Amino acid sequence: MPTTNDRLLLIKNGRVLDPATKTDATNDVLLEGARITRIGANLSAPDAEVFDATDMIVAPGFIDLHCHLREPGQEMSETIETGTRSAARGGFTAVCCMPNTQPVNDNASLTRSIVDRAAATGAVRVWPIGAASVGSKGEALAEIAAMKDAGIVAVSDDGKPVATARLMRQVMDYCNALDLPVIDHCEDPSLFAGGVMREGPRSIRLGLRGIPAESESICAGRDVELAILTRSRLHIAHTSTAGALEYVRHAKKLGMNVSCEVTPHHFTLCDEDVRYDTNYKMNPPLASRADRAALIVGLADGTVDAIATDHAPHHPASKDVEFDRAPFGIIGFETALALTLGELVHTGKISLPRLVELFTTGPARVLGIERKIAVGGAADITIFSPDLAWTYHASESPSKSRNTPFNGRTFRGAPVATIVAGQIVYRRELTATA
Amino acid sequence: MLQRLEHLLGIEDLTREQISFILDQAKPFQEFQRHPLKKLATLRGKTVALAFFENSTRTRISFATAAARLGADTMNLQAESSSLKKGESLLDTVRTLEAMRPDGIVIRHSSSGAPEFVADRLGVPIVNAGDGTHEHPTQALLDALTIRDRKGQLEGWNLTILGDVLHSRVARSNIHLLSKFGVRITLCGPAMWVPRELETLAPNVRRVTRIDEALDQADVIIALRVQTERLHEPALAAEEYILRYQLTPQRLRLARASALVLHPGPMIRGLEIDDAVADGPQSCVLEQVTNGLAIRMALLYHLVGGAAVEPPPAKVPDKAQ
Numbered sequence: 200m201p202t203t204n205d206r207l208l209l210i211k212n213g214r215v216l217d218p219a220t221k222t223d224a225t226n227d228v229l230l231e232g233a234r235i236t237r238i239g240a241n242l243s244a245p246d247a248e249v250f251d252a253t254d255m256i257v258a259p260g261f262i263d264l265h266c267h268l269r270e271p272g273q274e275m276s277e278t279i280e281t282g283t284r285s286a287a288r289g290g291f292t293a294v295c296c297m298p299n300t301q302p303v304n305d306n307a308s309l310t311r312s313i314v315d316r317a318a319a320t321g322a323v324r325v326w327p328i329g330a331a332s333v334g335s336k337g338e339a340l341a342e343i344a345a346m347k348d349a350g351i352v353a354v355s356d357d358g359k360p361v362a363t364a365r366l367m368r369q370v371m372d373y374c375n376a377l378d379l380p381v382i383d384h385c386e387d388p389s390l391f392a393g394g395v396m397r398e399g400p401r402s403i404r405l406g407l408r409g410i411p412a413e414s415e416s417i418c419a420g421r422d423v424e425l426a427i428l429t430r431s432r433l434h435i436a437h438t439s440t441a442g443a444l445e446y447v448r449h450a451k452k453l454g455m456n457v458s459c460e461v462t463p464h465h466f467t468l469c470d471e472d473v474r475y476d477t478n479y480k481m482n483p484p485l486a487s488r489a490d491r492a493a494l495i496v497g498l499a500d501g502t503v504d505a506i507a508t509d510h511a512p513h514h515p516a517s518k519d520v521e522f523d524r525a526p527f528g529i530i531g532f533e534t535a536l537a538l539t540l541g542e543l544v545h546t547g548k549i550s551l552p553r554l555v556e557l558f559t560t561g562p563a564r565v566l567g568i569e570r571k572i573a574v575g576g577a578a579d580i581t582i583f584s585p586d587l588a589w590t591y592h593a594s595e596s597p598s599k600s601r602n603t604p605f606n607g608r609t610f611r612g613a614p615v616a617t618i619v620a621g622q623i624v625y626r627r628e629l630t631a632t633a
Numbered sequence: 634m635l636q637r638l639e640h641l642l643g644i645e646d647l648t649r650e651q652i653s654f655i656l657d658q659a660k661p662f663q664e665f666q667r668h669p670l671k672k673l674a675t676l677r678g679k680t681v682a683l684a685f686f687e688n689s690t691r692t693r694i695s696f697a698t699a700a701a702r703l704g705a706d707t708m709n710l711q712a713e714s715s716s717l718k719k720g721e722s723l724l725d726t727v728r729t730l731e732a733m734r735p736d737g738i739v740i741r742h743s744s745s746g747a748p749e750f751v752a753d754r755l756g757v758p759i760v761n762a763g764d765g766t767h768e769h770p771t772q773a774l775l776d777a778l779t780i781r782d783r784k785g786q787l788e789g790w791n792l793t794i795l796g797d798v799l800h801s802r803v804a805r806s807n808i809h810l811l812s813k814f815g816v817r818i819t820l821c822g823p824a825m826w827v828p829r830e831l832e833t834l835a836p837n838v839r840r841v842t843r844i845d846e847a848l849d850q851a852d853v854i855i856a857l858r859v860q861t862e863r864l865h866e867p868a869l870a871a872e873e874y875i876l877r878y879q880l881t882p883q884r885l886r887l888a889r890a891s892a893l894v895l896h897p898g899p900m901i902r903g904l905e906i907d908d909a910v911a912d913g914p915q916s917c918v919l920e921q922v923t924n925g926l927a928i929r930m931a932l933l934y935h936l937v938g939g940a941a942v943e944p945p946p947a948k949v950p951d952k953a954q
Contacts, residue, residue, distance in 0.1 A: 400833040404645075406745035406767030406802060475746030521723055521744035523765070 205232050208621055209244050213252030213582060217259055218556040219563075219571030228257060230578040233620035238574060250623075252582050255615055258555045259570045260292025260579030262562040263532065264382075264460050265357070265436055265507035268294070268325070270316060271309075272301025277512040277599050279313070280320035282532075284597035285510070287625035289532035290558075290614030292579040293324035294510075295566075298335065299358040305330035307345035314350045322624045323617065324579070326352040326566075328382065331370045337362025340373060347377055352566050355382035357436060360418050368425050375431035380458075380565060382434045385418035385443055386483070395523050397470040397484040405473065407522060412490060415483055416442025423450045426457050434565050435459040437509050439483040441493030448502045458565045459497075460507035463531060463538035466494050468604065477518045477525035478604040481511070495542075498557065499549050505562040508535045512600030530598050533591065534605045540585055540612035551585060578621035585612045587629075640752045640759040641932055643768035644809040652810060655931055656778050662927035662934075663778070665702070676705035679937055682735035684710045684727065685762070686742040691898055691922070692762050692771075696739050699929035705937065708735060727751050737937035740764070745802075758936040766800050771932065772897050773806035775925040779917050780811075780853055782924070783893055787814040793847045793888070794818065795878055796857030796905055797826040798840075803897045804857060808834050821847030822857075822878055823869055844878055851888035855895045856880045856906045871904055881907045885915065893917050 208230040215226045215238070227242035228235060237244075263286065269277035279296075286294045296313065298304035304313060310327050317325035329351035330341045335358065343354055354374055361367040361383055374381050391414045396402050398409025419435055423446040426433035438444055438459040450457035464481065469491045473479045486494070497503040511528025518525050539557070543549045549557075558581070563570035572580070593606040617625040638651065665671065681700040685693050688711075700707045710730065723742070730738060737758040740748045745765030752759040763769040781787050792811055798804045798820045808818055812835035820827050820840045827840045841847045848854065859874060880894065894906075894916045902908050911918060 398830075400830045403799075403828065403830040404805075404834060406765050406805060408766075475749050516722070519722075519724055521742070521750060522746045523744045 206621060207231055207244050207247035208250060209242060209247035210250045210252050210257055213255050213257035215257045215572060216552055216555045217572040218552055218560045220573060223552060228572060230621040233578050235572060235574055235576050235578050250616060255582050255584050258581045259559040259572050261290045261558040261581045262570065263291045263294040263508050264505050264562045264565060266294045266296055266510035267512065268296040269300065269512060276514045279316045279325060281597050281599050283322040283325060286532045287322040287617045290536050290581040290583055290617050291323055291532060292581060292617055292619045293326055295326045295328050295352060297328055297355060297357040298330040303330050303335050305333050305341040307342055307349040310346045310349035310351055323619050328353045328355050331356045331361050331381065332366060337366055340369060343373060344377055347379060353380045353382050357382065357384045360384050360386050364421050364425060367422060368429060371425055371429040371431040375429060378567065380432040380434045382436050383422050384436050385415045385422060387414045387417045390414035395480060396473050397486055399470050399487055401470045401473055410484055412440040412442060412486065415440045419443035419446045423457060426450060426455055427453065432456045437462050437483055439465045439486045440490045444493055444497045444502055451502065458504040460505040461494050461498060461503050462507060462509045463535045464529060466491060466498060467538050467542050475522050477522055478529055478602055480522060480525050480527055481529050482527035495548055498543060504565055506535060506539055506557040508532055512598055513602050514599060515601055518602045529602050529604060530600050533596055536583060536614055537610035537612050541610055545611060578618060580618040581614060582616040583614045587613045589613050638936060641770050641936065642749050642752060642759065642761050644770045644773050644806045649813045652813065655774055656781060658931040658935060659778055659927040662930040663924065666923055666926055671702050672704065673702060674704045675934060676703040676938055679705045679736040680708060681705050681933060681937055682708045682730050682738040684730060684738055684740045686712055688712050689741050692741060695925045696762060696929050699926050699933055703930055703933055708733060723747060724754060727755060731755050731757055737933065760932060760936060763802055767802055768806045769802040770806050771928055772803045773810040775921055775928040776807055776895055777810055778924045778928055779895060779921050780893065783917065787811065787816065790816050790852035791850050792816050792818045792853045793851040794820050794855045794857065795880060796822050797860055798822055798831055799826045799828055800860055801857050807855060808838055812836055812838065819847045844884060845887055848884055848887040851892050853893045853895065854880065854888060858897065858899065858901065859905050875904065879905060879907060880910050882909045885910055895921060
């Protein structure tokens with residue numbers, strides 16, 4: 200993690216896009232150490248390093264609400280260092296890491312160790328999410344207040360749902376008083392029943408055990424009912440079905456503090472794409488074509504609050520197995536922005552300002568924090584090109600894992616620089632065409 | 634021009650011509666089974682690995698016998714003794730097999746897609762001997778051979794498949810194969826075992842839940858084994874199945890008089906099929922077993938023998954040399 204200093208960085212001629220301040224104008228931004236000190240046209244600062252952002256978007260730093268950094272416990276797949284370096288390449292200045300490490304992040308000392316490791320080795324900010332229950336076992340409440348003091352930004356038993364409605368109600372009530380959002384991985388275990396992909400014509404054809412869409416929506420319905428009951432903050436992780444999204448929409452209409460995220464793979468791919476290739480195995484599974492269309496509607500109409508990666512590294516040997524024996528999940532930091540541009544912005548489904556919102560102010564609102572480009576504000580900035588042509592090669596990633604269905608895909612649009620506390624933590628090598 | 638097969642992973646991607654070619658190739662091997670001395674030298678010096686990661690008796694013996702009658706040697710890997718039990722990955726296990734230089738690997742595995750997984754990573758012809766709930770292509774081929782023999786052709790019949798279609802790789806392969814020949818297919822069984830999505834597998838597939846309707850006008854009936862070991866769903870009482878779906882002589886009379894009854898085996902008499910039907914004149918159960926040898930010999934000849942071996946005897950001599 201970069202430390203505060205007085206280094207000056209002047210970002211010139213970028214299109215500053217900030218949903219928080221409703222800014223969309225070509226401007227210069229001066230960063231002094233960890234703060235933004237000036238915003239305006241034709242700024243000059245003699246001692247500043249100049250970053251030419253002509254034809255680029257200058258946005259508040261991207262936040263990923265959902266990732267797995269695998270440290271401690273599964274360092275073969277990823278570490279805080281390798282994961283955050285990959286996040287920086289994806290334009291993320293802050294990532295929220297899920298607690299399903301080994302051991303589970305369900306206590307303050309583990310939270311502190313993650314915060315300390317991130318300070319020592321992380322390329323970007325790491326905001327841990329604590330377990331809702333001890334060991335995420337769905338029985339006793341974890342030490343949530345102590346973890347909050349140690350630095351968690353939310354709670355979740357991610358990887359699985361908060362086990363019972365009764366426990367969920369308690370967690371919500373408790374977290375409400377602590378002003379922490381509860382993030383739930385929505386899944387009905389009895390319907391999930393050992394499934395490996397979305398139930399439908401494709402699962403029938405491949406002979407792979409299907410998971411009905413209702414596995415997610417039934418649990419989302421439970422959670423929304425409980426959020427209404429307890430008047431607390433609920434965030435539905437990796438929403439993949441029209442049904443779950445409809446519950447979120449309903450709650451929002453009632454004025455509840457209920458939010459949701461969608462991953463790039465769920466709005467890009469669908470169950471028809473699934474082959475006997477474990478890079479197409481994730482949880483929730485790739486949804487039906489109709490569900491994907493509903494997610495895109497939700498991304499456009501504001502029902503969806505954030506795009507989150509669910510970056511889930513698994514080392515190659517663990518994924519190079521029979522489909523039904525492979526772990527769920529794919530890596531996602533480095534393709535998130537490009538997939539959003541390609542699938543949603545360049546196709547005219549959402550605007551560029553809306554994209555920026557989904558990566559910045561949207562997730563910030565879920566966490567109850569501010570994210571904006573303003574004088575005095577944090578110098579966390581993501582600069583990206585909406586048009587740069589490039590090809591994704593997973594082999595070039597700093598991540599320890601390669602489990603992605605997008606390897607070799609060509610893209611239009613990419614992060615160009617990721618700035619955390621005024622320091623450039625990632626800068627894309629651009630071929631000199633001037 | 635007929636596309637030469639590299640592997641046999643499933644029926645879905647085969648063309649009608651490829652299927653007919655395999656059935657035609659099986660013809661001389663069918664006659665060969667009646668020969669008193671059942672040994673050819675066609676695959677002498679070749680080795681076929683039988684990698685059965687899932688228990689099997691009938692299919693394994695059939696492949697082993699087919700290989701032996703072609704003169705090939707076999708290497709055996711069986712589920713109980715396999716290194717998988719010791720935690721070795723599928724990939725490592727088959728790479729170990731490959732290092733012993735077999736000329737083909739026959740794979741049965743409980744995971745759908747396992748043969749394709751292996752075929753993508755090894756340079757050896759792979760024959761799928763049943764993968765999970767995906768496909769069992771040699772079973773569908775031997776069923777087709779049986780139907781073609783008895784009825785003269787495949788085209789135009791009404792086929793009814795009875796039982797747990799959802800969990801049946803035999804059903805999937807048969808649906809893919811027979812649909813390519815314009816067979817109209819009716820699937821019937823307890824509703825949760827015959828989900829609507831099965832109708833999307835191939836053209837001319839419908840599902841019905843009443844057996845009377847399913848058997849009406851049927852020319853061929855395949856009774857599936859009720860695979861209790863593969864059920865994760867809440868179980869259905871056997872009596873319920875018998876009451877609604879057992880293939881009995883009374884029910885068989887609803888089908889065409891010339892209707893054939895097939896069963897992939899092993900049969901559970903008194904559950905999915907009544908004794909009188911299993912042993913009746915319309916039953917093809919034992920022919921299926923014999924035809925299985927012919928189909929597997931034809932496939933091994935084609936896939937393992939490659940271009941380098943002698944063609945099979947056009948006609949088997951009456952007397953052994």
